Amino acid sequence: MVKLDPIQAATQFIAEQFPNCQGAVLGGSVVRGEATETSDLDIVIFDESLQSSFRESLTAFGWPIEIFVHNLFSYRYFFEMDCKDAIPTMPRMVSEGIVIKDEGIIQSIKQEAIALLSHGPEKWSDETIIEKRYFITDVLDDFIGSKIRAEEIFIANTLANLVHEFVLRINGHWIGSSKWIVRALKIYDEKFAQEFVDAFDKFYQSGEKDNIIAIVDKVLEPYGGRLFDGFLLGEKIFNR
Known part of the structure; x- marks a missing residue:
């Protein structure tokens, strides 16, 4: 299968698989311009109908895709856990991510991520x-x-x-x-x-x-x- 442009692939994926979600961002190496031949698409999805978060890996549109799916509250737990570990994977993905879909929620979530990243990790005793x-x-x-x-x-x-x-x-x-x-x-x-x-x-x-x-x-x-x-x-x- 022909590999689509990453933004096009992410957009089609969301339209087909999560048409009712409230927002989605494409993050990871493709956004930072650091993609390699084995890079995947990292997509963070926000869906208010979801009862619990999940992570899934699959292949579509010529890309390996990793999705991180949250409702409008569960993502905060992963923000906090990443910051506690001092490895802010989720906040970084969201803060730098390209908006694929937004029904008015993404900007505030991005601001949460940016604030956490700016604050830095907890100071060591x-x-x-x-x-x-x-x-x-x-x-x-x-x-x-x-x-x-x-x-x-x-x-x-x-x-x-x-x-x-x-x-x-x-x-x-x-x-x-x-x-x-x-x-x-x-x-x-x-x-x-x-x-x-x-x-x-x-x-x-x-x-x-x-x-x-x-x-x-x-x-x-x-x-x-x-x-x-x-x-x-x-x-x-x-x-x-």
Whole structure:
């Protein structure tokens, strides 16, 4: 089947499958100009007759399509959950989305999404920062000490996730997962993002760890550096 233009495909899909919905937006990579050969259409649909939200994947008009279907209230729960996790997938899709259908509801929902994104994630407490320093230190020690290549690869993956989270959350930015790790870092600081990618790329190609270790220390240093000795999680309470 011939692949239609994404907006045309989304418009026809809504007209055929959700003709009575109150609104729909097309989001995702096709809207941002980042689509690849395997990209799908992400469509958020608002239908007041729906009793509960659902997500479905299907193929139509030559496109893989993912739909996120909500009534006029349920979407707020997913906005809140995404923001709590600091990965604002739904708010981002809605805020940047192209309007496919609107019966007077989309603008206010977009404003809700934009306000949440502008506010940023919840600020970490001092206790959380201490915990994160400890867990990063623990993984870094494993990384430095490991001599088994297969294990080093996956330790590095864990370290990349933890450090990216620390850098972004400590600076009030949203985090990412998968490809959005790099995108989120670029939104924060393109120079740092490139240093980060280069350090891990060098390790994966040659096994060289020094650049990763240097970046981790650089990130932790303003907040007290590595942490092991003296870390306590919970309370020491003894029965006597």
